[in-house]
Amino acid sequence: DLENIVGNEPLREINKMTPSSKVSALRKISEQMPVGPELVVLQRHIVNLMCEQRSSLDFAAPTVAPHLYDVFFLDITSGDLNKIGEELESTPSSEARVTPSFPVRGILFGQAQRIFVPLIVSRRSKSINVNFLFVTASPNTYLRQESLAALGFGENIPTETNVVVHGTAMTIYLSSNHFENVDLLGQDFMTAIRGLVTIDYPLKEITINV
Numbered sequence: 001d002l003e004n005i006v007g008n009e010p011l012r013e014i015n016k017m018t019p020s021s022k023v024s025a026l027r028k029i030s031e032q033m034p035v036g037p038e039l040v041v042l043q044r045h046i047v048n049l050m051c052e053q054r055s056s057l058d059f060a061a062p063t064v065a066p067h068l069y070d071v072f073f074l075d076i077t078s079g080d081l082n083k084i085g086e087e088l089e090s091t092p093s094s095e096a097r098v099t100p101s102f103p104v105r106g107i108l109f110g111q112a113q114r115i116f117v118p119l120i121v122s123r124r125s126k127s128i129n130v131n132f133l134f135v136t137a138s139p140n141t142y143l144r145q146e147s148l149a150a151l152g153f154g155e156n157i158p159t160e161t162n163v164v165v166h167g168t169a170m171t172i173y174l175s176s177n178h179f180e181n182v183d184l185l186g187q188d189f190m191t192a193i194r195g196l197v198t199i200d201y202p203l204k205e206i207t208i209n210v
Contacts, residue, residue: 002045005038023049023072023178031077043074050178066140067159072178075112076133081181084109084131090118092183093150096127100166106134108204115199115206117185122164123151132185134206141165142175142184168192 003011006029014025026046033039050072085092087107098120106117115134120127121143128150130143148157159174170192175184190197190208198207 002042005042019049020177024180027074027178030074031079046074047072066173067176069138069140070177070179071135071138071184073114073133073182075110076114076182078181080110081131084116088116088118088131090129090131092129092131093147094129096120096122096129103207103209104166106206106208108199108201108206113201113204117206117208119166119185121147121151121166123161126150126152130183133182134185136187138184138186139188141170141172141186141189142179142182143172144175144181144183147183148174165189166193 006014006026010029014022017025023046026042026049030039030042030046033042081092084107087109100120104117104119106115108114109116116131117134118129118131121130122128128147130147132141143151143163145157148161149155151163153161157174159176160171162169162171164170165172166189168189170188175182189195193208193210196209198209200206
């Protein structure tokens with residue numbers, strides 16, 4: 001029962017929200033919950049809400065406008081981003097002190113084997129480390145609000161801008177909808193660099209080369 005999991009008063013306030021805001025609020029609650037039956041129930045409810053919105057999700061067509069693209073990752077929380085940064089030895093949004101080079105080596109994280117790669121993103125005189133989640137179904141590349149702020153945008157976060165991703169100039173978009181908490185690497189980057197991707201599942205490693 002959702003009331004027993006969330007609480008009567010919080011659930012009453014959540015039910016007043018728009019469908020998208022409901023999902024965001026429930027996701028924040030789920031991130032604070034321990035693994036167990038109640039978390040599973042809550043995650044199923046979140047998935048049902050997302051399906052009701054008929055979002056494009058993982059199978060968004062390439063013709064979907066960048067700002068309308070949507071995908072969700074219930075298994076990736078803000079706490080996981082810190083663990084991923086430790087495994088990659090790359091602190092998210094920290095100042096990059098090396099020159100972008102290839103090959104780039106990343107990891108397969110968690111039970112779902114999510115692919116994360118550390119890249120350097122630059123704008124003007126600023127260069128930061130970004131641990132991208134590589135999603136082959138996404139035609140575009142997205143940056144979180146925190147990453148864009150670290151690039152010098154401050155409070156005026158754009159929904160679309162031009163940056164240099166690991167030595168390649170390209171247009172990126174603001175992470176939003178149900179993936180606002182991750183930096184997402186899309187096919188536009190891989191196409192631009194003519195990248196060669198090698199995945200080693202036993203070692204849980206990925207290599208991107210040019």
